[in-house]
Amino acid sequence: MKVVIVGAGIHGLCLAWALTRNGHHVTVLERGSIPNPLNASYDQHRLIHDFNLRSSSDPTITEAFSAWQTLSHDIGPLYVETGAVCGFADPGTAARVLDQLRHAGITARRLTPRERLDVLPVLLPDPDHSAIATERGGILLADQIAILLAEWLGRHGAVLRPNTTVASLDHGRPAAVLADGEVEQADIVIACVGAATTNLAPMLAVGARRQILAYLEPPGHLERVWRNAPVFVNFGGVDDLWGAPPAAGTHLKLAAGYLACPARSDHPANRDVSTTETMALLNSIRTHLPHFASYRVLRMSACTYSTAAAQGVLQCPLNDHRSVWAVAGYDGSDYKLAPALALKLAAQLAR
Structure with a gap:
């Protein structure tokens, strides 16, 4: 299956990793460099802990810790436990x-x-x-994670297309329509909607x-x-x-x-x-x-x-055929859930 992922923040890179390790052909489109230091998820560190006080968590934080261990096994050390x-x-x-x-x-x-x-x-x-x-709880080395994920994807056959701006999503083909008019068609298109790309899924009110x-x-x-x-x-x-x-x-x-x-x-x-x-x-x-x-x-x-308005990370199809999807965070604290969410969505798309 060919999958096009729009956005190379933590959700986009983790989805690319999860789908690539499942044997799919993945292309990542990113308007900046890959990784992109201007993305919200690119920083020295992000926190992971069990004090998710705003909402119920799906996946759970325990599942999140397990998913980070799986990712670490593939790309290398990425977590420092501090309590x-x-x-x-x-x-x-x-x-x-x-x-x-x-x-x-x-x-x-x-x-x-x-x-x-x-x-x-x-x-x-x-x-x-x-x-x-x-x-348990500590620091996820966010900038190193982005670098290591991009390197792993390059070694495992994923196509990374930096400096590629997506203007819109074609829900019918499905495809990502680039700003220069090029059309990147696929079996599945997933838009990882960040603060700079809310126009790709206006119906979600991100x-x-x-x-x-x-x-x-x-x-x-x-x-x-x-x-x-x-x-x-x-x-x-x-x-x-x-x-x-x-x-x-x-x-x-x-x-x-x-x-x-x-x-x-x-x-x-x-x-x-x-x-x-x-x-x-x-x-x-x-x-x-x-x-x-x-x-x-x-x-x-x-x-x-x-x-996102929803109290949880949005992962939802945008068309009836479930061939175009959107993923969006809800309050900035969803970084820690990214690998677990990616593994779950990759398994769901395989069914």
Whole structure:
């Protein structure tokens, strides 16, 4: 079966991998380079953890971990386990989440204030907040994953077509119609809809959001502490602070969830971080980071990702023959699900 995949972000590359390893003939069309450093999924690291608090997850996070292991077996090391910690303002929510984790067989524990300081001493504690820690969870080396996936696909016969803009999808043939008029026909066409390509599936009402990120260098006396720190989410109260420790050559990355805001799809200004945005994020971080003046700001970055109305990653056919599909993320946290989703869709298309 010939499959054309539009988009070489993490969903497109993982789908290409899953379909290629199943013996299909895969062509990937990407408007930029492959991998594309401007894609939302291209970064030093992405987080994977069990604190998926917004919706039920299909696939589950356990399935996601398993799929990353399968991918790692094919392309090489891609994950650094640090453990994970999530903060909770409401003790009832913390108790419910802890019960859910244990029911799912995930090793987790509620931290006392003293234990919280032992696990994550580099952040000021949130008064009256509790925290839960899990043993599993950590960093996915996102930029390396994209590079390794592209190399694996090239070695295994997939056709990679960078700098190829798709103008529309032909639901009848099916085919991808390129901006220059060329038609790339296939048995199956899958559009991995990102913030810059929402026009390919307007009926899905996929939008875009933008998150500001800060990359820091800790002072020398805290380098080892940060290297041994877990990934963390939902700290700092309304600031919704989250971050990834420096590991495997990456930098310390911090962000504040409350600064994520709607964005215009594919607008060049999405990539520029203003002085106002920089100060807003650094002020949030300063509030929760002792010795902030000793940290060096290495760079600021903006990530614009697709958002779907559905509480979960969209994977749906766009025509009655189920020969044209769309895949779209729902809130930027779906990166960790990409290989598991790809394996599931590849198996579904084979039936």
